[in-house]
Amino acid sequence: MILAPIETKAIGAVGNTSLKEERFIDDLRNTLTGTVNECEAYSLLCRNRHFNPDIDLTTMEDAVRIPYITSQAFKKSVGLFPKLLRIPVSEIDLWTASSSTRGDPSLSGRRWEDVGTYQLAYLSLFSRLFGNEPFDTSLVFWPDPAVMKARSGNLYGKPVEPFALYIIQSERVTHDPQKLHYLMQPNKETLRMEINLPILLDRLREAVHSKERTLLIGSTPLLYLTLKDHYDRTGETFDLGSNGYLLPGAGGWDGKKGQVNISRTISKEAFVSDMTRILGIPPEHITDRYGFSESSTMLPGCYDADLRDFVYEVPPWAHALVRDPNTLEPISEYGKEGLLELITPYGMSTHAGAAVLVDDLVSLVEPTNSKISGTAIRIHGRVPHSHKAGCGVMFE
C-alpha cells in the first residue's frame, strides 16, 4: 500500500517492466544534472572527476563514469548527511535511517514523494515474485509500524524514522486488514520486543486448515529462528503447500539485522530446505529481496537450487555495476566478486543517492536462468572489516 505521493518523474518508469533504456538515461541525466546544480557536495565530486552529466552521459556504457557516493558518507557518525541533500533541511519531510546493524545508521533526507517512489519500487517486487492476487493472510516478522514510528527521534528539527517503517507500512498485501499480523510485540512483563509465538502458530494452523493464500514476511533471523526452534522442540510442521509464500527481509543472513543478533549465520540452502520442510511450501515460493536505505530501489530475489543461493534481479528502473574492490574498476565477468554500485534516477529528488557504492560483495550471474531477463546478481555478504589493530590504537 503506497501511503505517500509519487515523484512525477517516476510515474510510468518505476514498476514499468518495459521501461525503455532511452527514457532511463534521460531521467538519469536529469536527476544527476539537478543534483549537481543543487547539491554542493555532488557538484564538488563531479568537478573533481571531470564529469558533466549533460555532456558525458549519453549511453549506459557511460554509467561507469558517474561519480558515486559511498554508503559510508551517509553514516550519521561521518556528519556529511546534511551536505548530501539537494534541498535545504527545512524542506525535507524526514530523515530515513538504515537498520544500523553496527549502531551507526545511514541518514538520507527525503520528501514524502521520494518515500512514495520507494514504496512503489518495493511493491512492484510483489507482483514480480507473487503475481497480482492479494494474500488472505500475512504474518509479519516486524513490529507494527505505528510502534516503530512512536520511537522515532529528531535531527535538525526533522523526524528520524527507520526506513524499514515505510517498507513495512507498504506491506499491506491482504484482502482483509484484520488478517495482517505484526508478530513482533513487546513482552508484557519484560517489555522486550519478541515474536508472539502463540499468534504465529494459531494463524499458521488456521491458514493450513482454510487453505489460505499466506505470506510470511520479515526479519530473516527472527523468522528462521522462531520457526526452526519451534520445529526442533515439537516437530510440528505446517502444510501450507502452494498457498504458502515466504519473503525474508533484506539481509540478515549473517544472523544480524538491526537490533536482532542470533549469533550465528544462516545458510541460504539450509534456510530453504528447513522452511520447505517446516512450512510445506515449494522452494520456488521462497524469495528474498535486497536494497539499502540510501538508494530508492529494491531487487527481488528467487532461489536458484543449482547455485544454492538467491539470485536478485535488477529492475529496468535501476542499473547495477559491480566494481573490483581493489581497483574500483567495473567488473564484467560473471561470478567475480566485487562491490555493488546501484544507480537509479527515481526517488532521488532530495538527496544525492542516484549512484551509491555499498560495501556488500556481489557478483554478476550469467543469464542462463530463463526467469531473469536483465542483469542479475548474487549477494555474498559484507566486505570483511577485520583490521589488525594489535598494538596500534583504534579508538572506539
Place this chain on the structure above:
Amino acid sequence: MTFANLPEIPRRIGCDDAVAAAERLRPGITAARARPVAYYLNLLDEVGKLWSNPGYRAPIVPMLAASTGHSPELVEYEIDTLSRLLTRDYLASMVEQELGSINILDSWIQAPGLRLRRQSRGLLLHNLAGNALIVAPLSLAYGLITKNVNLVKIPTDEPIFAAAFAQSILSVSPELADELAVLQWSGSDQSVYRALFPLLDGVIHWGGEQSQRSIAHLAAEHDVPLLAHGPKFSFTYLDGPLPCDLADLAEGIASDLVLWEQKACSSPRFILVRADTGYSDAEAIAEALALSLQKATVRWPVTPSDVGRGVRVAAHRHQYELQLGLSGQGKVLASADSQSWTVVLSKILPDHAAINASTDRFVFVCPVASNEEVLAYLSSFGRHQRRLFQVMAYEGNDSDFLDTATQLGVARISRIGEMSCPAPGASHDGGYNLTALTTLHSCPDTTTNIK
C-alpha cells in the same frame, strides 16, 4: 641454512596442553639463568643473520605476504628492518643502556656502597599481537636476553612469523627446546589463560585495549608482573623551518609510514607542520610526501589481496574529499589507483575518526601555528588517552617543548625515518623492557665496612 621444511604452525590447544607446556618449561629456568648473557646475544645475532639472508627467508616470504596482506617486497623490507635490531652490537648496547651493565645478569656488579644483581623472572608468557612482524622478534629477544624461559602465544591473525622465528631460534640453539614453547589458542579463550596464570612468573603483552584489560585483570588476580604494550599511536612533528629540499625529509616520513603498513604503534598517523608562513609549508610537505609515497609504492608495492583495505581506503578518501573540499579546509592527494597511498592535507587537527582512518599508507598533514598549538592539541586528549601517545618523530630543537610533550604523555622522541627502529637504550612505553622482565637485587659491598 634454509628452512628444511616450512614453519610448523602449532595446532590450537586447550587448557591441559597449555599447562603441560608450562610445566615442561619450568625446570628450564635454572639452565636459562646459568648461561651467560653473551650466549643469548650471540644466538640472536646468528638468528638475525639467518633472517637477513634472502635465501633463508625465501620460502616463507610468500606465506607471510599472504597472511599479512603485505606485498612480498614489503615483507622483505620489514624482515631486513627487524634483523638490524638483532645484531650483537645493538643488543649489547641495549643491555648496557637499559640495565646499566652488561654483566649484571651474569654476576654481582659493584655500585657505590653495594653490589647489584639482576635475576630473570622465570617463566614468561608472551601474549603476541599480529599487526606487525617486529613484535615476535622483539618480545622473544627481550625474554631471552633476560634469561627467562618463554612460553609464546602466537597471534591467531598472523601465526606464521612468530612460529617461524621461534623455529629459527631452536634451529640455532636446539638445547633451548625445553626453554621455549610456541602455542596457539584463541585470544578469547579465557579458560586457557586462567589455567596458565597460576604457573607464570611474568607476562609481556602486546595488543588491543580489550585483550590488555583482560590480561591485566588476570595478572592482578594472580599477582603476576605484567609488562603491557597496549594500543598506542604515533605522529611526526616538523617544528619548522623546513629545509629547501624536502625530498630527504619526505623519504624518511614515507619509510616510517610504509613499514608494517602503518599498523604498528610506532607508525605515524599524522604529520604536524609548524607553518610560520601559513598553509604553504604543510602543502609543500604534503606534496613532497605524495611524491615519496609514489616512489615507495614502486619499491614496496601494495598488495591487492585485502578486500577490506580497498573499501576502507575508498570510503575514507571519499569522506575527506567531501568534508575538506566543502569546508575549504583542505584537500586529498591520492595515488591514481584506488589505494596505494593517500595524503590528506587538512587544516583541522585529526580527531579519533581521522586517527583510525590513518592506516594503510593513509596520512594526514596538518599545519600548526606554534608549539603551543601542538601542546594544546595533545592536552585535548583526556588523561587516560594520553597514555596512547607512543612515538613523536621530531624535527626541531626546542627542548622545552619536548619536556612538556613528554609530560603530556609522549613516550618516546624519535628521528624521522627511525620511528620503528630506535637507537639502543630508547625508552619503550615509558620504561625499559629488560628492567621490567628482571628483578633487581642488592647486597652490601663486602669491601665496605657496613655497620
